[in-house]
Amino acid sequence: MTPSEQNDSRRTSGWMGIQRGHQARPGEWLAEKFIFLVSLSAILMVLLIFLFVAREALPVFLGQTDTALVKKPIPPDDLDKLSPAKLEAYLEITPEQFAKMTKANLHDLMEMKVEEQDDVPEKFRNDPDAHINTTEWKYLVQPHQWKGYDKPEYIWQPVGEIKKFNIIPLVVGTLKVTLIGLLFAVPLAVGAAIYVSQLARPRFREFLKPAIELLSGIPSVVVGFFALLVMATVLQSLFHYQTRLNAFVAGLALGFAVIPVIFSIAEDALTSVPRTYTQAALALGASRWQTAWQIVLPAALPGVFAAAVLGFGRAIGETMIVLMVCSASVMSWSVFDSARSITTTIAAEMAEAVSGGPHYRILFMLGALLFAATFISNMIGDLVIHRFKNKLEGKK
Amino acid sequence: MNTLTPPEYLPEPPSSSPTTRHFRAEKFDFWSFFFSGLTGLATLFIIGILVTILLNIIVNGWSAISWHFVSTIPKKDFFDANTTGVLPMIVGTSFRVIVMTIFVIPVGVITAIYLTEYAANTSNVTRIIRAAVNNLAGVPSIVFGLFGLGFFINFVGKHMDALLHNPTAVWGQPALIWASLTLAVMTLPVVIVATEESLKAIPPGLREASLALGATKLETILKIVLPQALPGIMTGGILAVSRAAGEVAPILFTGVAYYMASLPQHLSDQFMDLGYHVFVLSTQSPNIEQTRPILYATVLVLLILTFALNIVAILIRARVRKKLRALG
Amino acid sequence: MAETLIPKPATSAASGAAAKTATPLIDIDKVSLYYGASKALKSISLKLEEKVVTAFIGPSGCGKSTLLRCLNRMNDLIDNVRIEGSMRIGGHNIYDPNVDVIELRKRVGMVFQKSNPFPKSIYENVAYGLRLHGVKSKADLDARIEESLTASALWDEVKDRLHSSALGLSGGQQQRLCIARAIAIKPEILLMDEPASALDPIATSRVEDLILDLKKEFTIVIVTHNMQQAARISDQTAFFYIGELVEYGATQKIFTNPAQKRTEDYVSGRFG
Ligand SMILES: Nc1ncnc2c1ncn2[C@@H]1O[C@H](COP(=O)(O)OP(=O)(O)O)[C@@H](O)[C@H]1O
Ligand SMILES: [Mg+2]
Numbered sequence: 001m002t003p004s005e006q007n008d009s010r011r012t013s014g015w016m017g018i019q020r021g022h023q024a025r026p027g028e029w030l031a032e033k034f035i036f037l038v039s040l041s042a043i044l045m046v047l048l049i050f051l052f053v054a055r056e057a058l059p060v061f062l063g064q065t066d067t068a069l070v071k072k073p074i075p076p077d078d079l080d081k082l083s084p085a086k087l088e089a090y091l092e093i094t095p096e097q098f099a100k101m102t103k104a105n106l107h108d109l110m111e112m113k114v115e116e117q118d119d120v121p122e123k124f125r126n127d128p129d130a131h132i133n134t135t136e137w138k139y140l141v142q143p144h145q146w147k148g149y150d151k152p153e154y155i156w157q158p159v160g161e162i163k164k165f166n167i168i169p170l171v172v173g174t175l176k177v178t179l180i181g182l183l184f185a186v187p188l189a190v191g192a193a194i195y196v197s198q199l200a201r202p203r204f205r206e207f208l209k210p211a212i213e214l215l216s217g218i219p220s221v222v223v224g225f226f227a228l229l230v231m232a233t234v235l236q237s238l239f240h241y242q243t244r245l246n247a248f249v250a251g252l253a254l255g256f257a258v259i260p261v262i263f264s265i266a267e268d269a270l271t272s273v274p275r276t277y278t279q280a281a282l283a284l285g286a287s288r289w290q291t292a293w294q295i296v297l298p299a300a301l302p303g304v305f306a307a308a309v310l311g312f313g314r315a316i317g318e319t320m321i322v323l324m325v326c327s328a329s330v331m332s333w334s335v336f337d338s339a340r341s342i343t344t345t346i347a348a349e350m351a352e353a354v355s356g357g358p359h360y361r362i363l364f365m366l367g368a369l370l371f372a373a374t375f376i377s378n379m380i381g382d383l384v385i386h387r388f389k390n391k392l393e394g395k396k
Numbered sequence: 397m398n399t400l401t402p403p404e405y406l407p408e409p410p411s412s413s414p415t416t417r418h419f420r421a422e423k424f425d426f427w428s429f430f431f432s433g434l435t436g437l438a439t440l441f442i443i444g445i446l447v448t449i450l451l452n453i454i455v456n457g458w459s460a461i462s463w464h465f466v467s468t469i470p471k472k473d474f475f476d477a478n479t480t481g482v483l484p485m486i487v488g489t490s491f492r493v494i495v496m497t498i499f500v501i502p503v504g505v506i507t508a509i510y511l512t513e514y515a516a517n518t519s520n521v522t523r524i525i526r527a528a529v530n531n532l533a534g535v536p537s538i539v540f541g542l543f544g545l546g547f548f549i550n551f552v553g554k555h556m557d558a559l560l561h562n563p564t565a566v567w568g569q570p571a572l573i574w575a576s577l578t579l580a581v582m583t584l585p586v587v588i589v590a591t592e593e594s595l596k597a598i599p600p601g602l603r604e605a606s607l608a609l610g611a612t613k614l615e616t617i618l619k620i621v622l623p624q625a626l627p628g629i630m631t632g633g634i635l636a637v638s639r640a641a642g643e644v645a646p647i648l649f650t651g652v653a654y655y656m657a658s659l660p661q662h663l664s665d666q667f668m669d670l671g672y673h674v675f676v677l678s679t680q681s682p683n684i685e686q687t688r689p690i691l692y693a694t695v696l697v698l699l700i701l702t703f704a705l706n707i708v709a710i711l712i713r714a715r716v717r718k719k720l721r722a723l724g
Numbered sequence: 725m726a727e728t729l730i731p732k733p734a735t736s737a738a739s740g741a742a743a744k745t746a747t748p749l750i751d752i753d754k755v756s757l758y759y760g761a762s763k764a765l766k767s768i769s770l771k772l773e774e775k776v777v778t779a780f781i782g783p784s785g786c787g788k789s790t791l792l793r794c795l796n797r798m799n800d801l802i803d804n805v806r807i808e809g810s811m812r813i814g815g816h817n818i819y820d821p822n823v824d825v826i827e828l829r830k831r832v833g834m835v836f837q838k839s840n841p842f843p844k845s846i847y848e849n850v851a852y853g854l855r856l857h858g859v860k861s862k863a864d865l866d867a868r869i870e871e872s873l874t875a876s877a878l879w880d881e882v883k884d885r886l887h888s889s890a891l892g893l894s895g896g897q898q899q900r901l902c903i904a905r906a907i908a909i910k911p912e913i914l915l916m917d918e919p920a921s922a923l924d925p926i927a928t929s930r931v932e933d934l935i936l937d938l939k940k941e942f943t944i945v946i947v948t949h950n951m952q953q954a955a956r957i958s959d960q961t962a963f964f965y966i967g968e969l970v971e972y973g974a975t976q977k978i979f980t981n982p983a984q985k986r987t988e989d990y991v992s993g994r995f996g
C-alpha cells in the first residue's frame with residue numbers, strides 16, 4: 001500500500017480515527033511520569049542531605065553522647081529496669097547489635113562497664129573535669145573554667161584526655177574570616193558590576209563580564225595555594241604583622257572566591273533595571289554616572305543586597321581556602337590572629353574522628369549548623385531577588 | 397533670548413538637582429570622573445587579580461612541567477621533585493569526573509525538560525523543585541562531603557555490604573563511586589540551570605510547528621527540542637565537570653586517598669586526586685622550597701583541566717545568550 | 725448518532741460517510757473560551773462546509789487566532805485555558821476526553837503567522853511530518869516531498885538545494901515551506917493564521933494563488949487582516965468583534981451587503 005493510498009483509506013473511514021484516547025499511547029504516558037519522577041530528584045536530594053547530616057548529628061541534639069571519663073556505672077542487675085534506647089546509649093552499641101544480643105551478653109557488657117570504671121586512673125577520679133560530659137549544650141556554647149585555667153574560656157580541643165568541644169571559637173573564626181572577605185569583596189564586586197553594567201562601552205562589557213566570571217572557574221584549592229605561597233608573603237611584607245598565616249590573608253583569599261558570585265548577581269540586578277528609567281534620566285541631561293548612582297543603583301539596591309547575602313552564604317561554606325591558610329583554633333577577634341572556621345574544622349578533623357563517636361557526631365552537628373545557616377541566607381537572598389524582579393515587572 | 401540660562405546679575409541658585417549641576421559643568425565633571433574612575437579601578441583590580449594568579453601559575457608551572465611528570469606514578473615519597481609524577485592524580489580526577497557526568501547529565505537534563513516542557517510554571521511542584529535546585533546550589537561543598545559520608549558510605553554502602561554478605565567492607569568505605577555520586581548531587585543545579593536556559597532559548601514556534609504536524613510531546617522533545625538544546629546541555633556538562641574537577645572538600649571523606657601505589661581499577665577503589673594533591677603538597681611538605689616547582693606544576697595541570705573547560709563553556713554560553721537576546 | 729464515542733469498526737465507514745453528508749464538516753456550537761478569568765470567545769456558533777475557504781476577519785485581539793487554535797486543540801498547550809460549548813469535526817466532539825489529540829492534529833494541519841521552519845534542511849522539514857506518519861522508504865519520502873513542494877509552488881526554487889538549511893530561504897519561501905510541510909501529510913483541514921501578514925506583496929500573491937489551488941483538496945480556514953485578501957480568496961467570511969461572532973455568510977454578501985452596521989464599518993475600513 002503506498003502512503004497516499006493509506007491516506008485515502010483513512011479518509012473514507014471518516015473521523016472515527018481520532019477517537020482513541022490516551023490509552024493508545026502508553027509510551028508517552030510512561031515517559032511523562034518517568035520525567036516527572038526524575039525531576040523530583042532535586043527535592044529528594046535536599047531532603048536526603050538534611051536527613052542524613054542531621055541523622056549523624058542526632059545523638060548530640062538528643063543528649064545521647066557522653067564523654068565523661070568517670071561515670072557512675074549502673075549495676076548490671078538493673079538491666080531490666082532500663083529501656084532498650086537507654087541501654088544502647090549506655091553500652092554504646094547500635095540497635096542492630098542490640099537486637100542480636102542475648103540477655104547474658106548484655107549483662108556481660110554491663111559488667112565490663114563496671115570494670116572499665118575500676119580501670120580509670122586515680123588522677124581522674126579527683127579531677128572534676130573528668131566527670132563532665134563535655135557534649136552537653138552548656139559546654140558546647142558557654143565558657144567554662146577548666147582545670148589549669150584562671151578564668152572561664154571558650155575552648156575547642158577535641159583531642160586529649162578531656163575533650164573540649166566549645167563551638168564558639170569556630171563560629172567566631174568563621175564570622176571573622178567571612179566578614180573580612182565580604183568587606184573586601186562587596187565594594188569591589190559591586191563597583192565592578194556598576195562599571196560593567198552602566199559605564200563601560202558595550203564592546204568592553206562583552207569582554208569584562210566573562211573575564212570576571214572566569215575567576216569563579218579557579219578551584220578554591222588553587223586560590224588557597226596562591227594565598228598560602230604568594231599572598232601571605234607579600235601581605236606580611238606590606239603590613240609587618242606577626243603571624244604569617246592569619247585571618248586577614250584567609251579573608252582576602254576568600255574574597256577572591258566570592259567576588260564572581262556577588263558580581264554576577266549584582267550585575268544582573270543592575271542590568272534588569274528597565275532602560276526607560278535610564279533613558280528618561282539621560283534625556284534630562286544627567287551624566288552616565290549620575291544616572292547610575294541616582295537612578296539605577298537605588299532601583300537595583302535590593303538585588304545588590306541579595307548579592308551580598310548570597311556572597312555571605314558562599315563565604316561561610318568555603319572550605320579549602322581557609323583550611324590551607326590558617327587553622328589554629330584560638331578564640332580571638334583580632335584580624336591578624338589565626339582563625340579556624342567551621343568548615344575547616346570539619347575537613348581537618350573528620351579523618352581522625354572515630355566513626356560514631358562524640359567528636360564525629362559534633363562535627364556532623366557543625367555541618368548541620370552550616371547547612372542551616374546557608375539555607376537561611378540563600379532563602380533570604382532568593383526571596384529579595386524574587387520580590388525585586390516582580391516589582392520591576394509590575395512597574396513596567 | 398536664551399531662557400535656559402538666568403541673567404548674569406542674578407545670584408547663583410543653589411545647585412539643587414544634579415541635573416542642573418551637570419548642565420553647568422559640561423567641560424569637566426569631577427564627580428563623573430571620580431565615580432567612573434573608582435568603579436573602573438575596582439573592575440581593573442579584579443581583572444588584575446585574575447591575571448596575576450594565572451600568570452604566576454603559568455610562569456612558574458610551565459618550567460616545572462614535563463612529560464615525565466605527567467606520565468609517572470610516584471613512589472610513596474611524592475615530595476621529591478626528581479622522581480615524582482601526577483599520573484594517578486590525573487587519572488583519578490578524570491575517572492571520578494567521568495563517572496559523575498554519567499549520573500548528573502541525564503538527571504539534570506530530564507529535570508530541566510520537566511521544568512520547561514511539561515510543568516505549568518505556576519504549579520506548586522514546579523515552585524518546590526525550583527526552590528530545591530536553588531537551595532542545592534547554595535549548600536557548602538563540605539556539607540556535601542558529610543552527606544556523602546553519612547548517606548552513601550554509612551547508609552547505602554553499609555547496606556550493600558550487608559546484602560552482598562561481604563566479609564570485609566567493600567562498599568561501606570570511601571570509594572570512587574561515592575565521591576562521584578556526591579559530586580553528581582553537588583553539580584546537579586549547574587546542569588539543570590544551563591539546560592533550562594538553552595531550552596528556553598528555543599523559539600516556542602518550533603514546538604508548535606511540530607505538535608501541529610501531529611507529533612507527540614515526546615517526539616517533539618526528542619527530535620526538535622533536544623537537538624537544538626545540545627550546545628546548552630554541553631555547556632552545562634562542561635561547567636559541571638570543571639566545577640567538580642577542582643572541588644576537594646566533597647571528596648575528602650568520600651573517596652580520595654593520600655597515596656596509592658596503583659591506578660584506580662574499580663568503582664569501589666579509592667583514588668588520588670589533583671586538587672587534593674595540591675592541598676597535600678602545599679600544607680604537608682617537609683620542605684616547601686623544594687616542593688615548590690612540583691607544586692606549581694601540579695596546580696598548572698589542574699588549571700589546564702578545569703580552566704580550559706571553563707573557557708569553552710563560557711564561549712558556548714555567550715553564543716546561546718546572544719541568541720536568547722535576539723529572540724527577546 | 726454523533727454522540728457515539730466508542731468506535732464501531734463494522735459501521736464506522738458508513739456512519740462516517742453519513743456524517744459527512746448529513747452534517748457540516750466543522751460544527752462549532754456555543755463555544756466560549758477563557759484565558760484564566762478573561763473571556764476571549766463569547767458563545768460562538770459556526771458551521772463550516774467541506775472544501776470551502778472560510779476567512780476569519782476582525783480587528784486584532786478579537787479572538788480569531790484563539791478560535792482557530794481551538795480547532796486543532798493547540799490551546800491545550802496554554803495553561804489556564806477553559807473551553808465551554810461543543811466543537812465537532814466530522815460529527816465527533818474533538819474535546820471529548822477520548823479524543824486522541826495527536827491524531828486530530830495530523831488531520832487538522834496548521835500554518836502559523838510567523839513562519840517557523842525547523843532549523844534543518846528543506847528536505848528534512850517536509851520529511852519530518854511524513855516520518856511521523858510512518859512514511860519510511862526513501863522513494864516514498866522523495867515522491868511526497870516533491871509533490872508537496874510542487875503544490876506549494878516552491879519546488880522550482882529549491883529543487884537544487886533540498887539539503888541546505890531552510891533558514892537560508894527568504895521569508896516568503898519559508899512560509900511556503902511551512903505550507904508544504906503542513907500539506908505533505910495530507911490533512912483534511914488546513915488552518916492558516918495570517919499566513920501572509922509578514923510577507924511582501926509579491927510573496928503574498930504567490931501564497932494567495934497557492935491557497936486558491938489548495939482549495940480543491942482541502943477545507944481551509946484562514947485568518948486575515950487584509951480585507952482584499954479575504955475578498956479574493958474566501959468563499960465564506962466570518963466577522964468577529966471582541967470575542968463575538970458578529971456576522972457569518974458568503975464572502976460576497978459580507979463585503980457588498982452586510983446585515984450588520986459593525987460589519988459594514990469594518991469592511992469599509994472605518995475602524996479596525
Ligand atoms: N495565551 C494567552 N493568554 C492570555 N490571553 C490571551 C492569550 N492569547 C490571546 N489572549 C487574549 O485573547 C484575546 C484574543 O486574542 P487572539 O485570538 O490572539 O486575537 P486575534 O488573533 O484576533 O488578534 C486577546 O485579548 C488576547 O489578549
Ligand atoms: Mg492573531
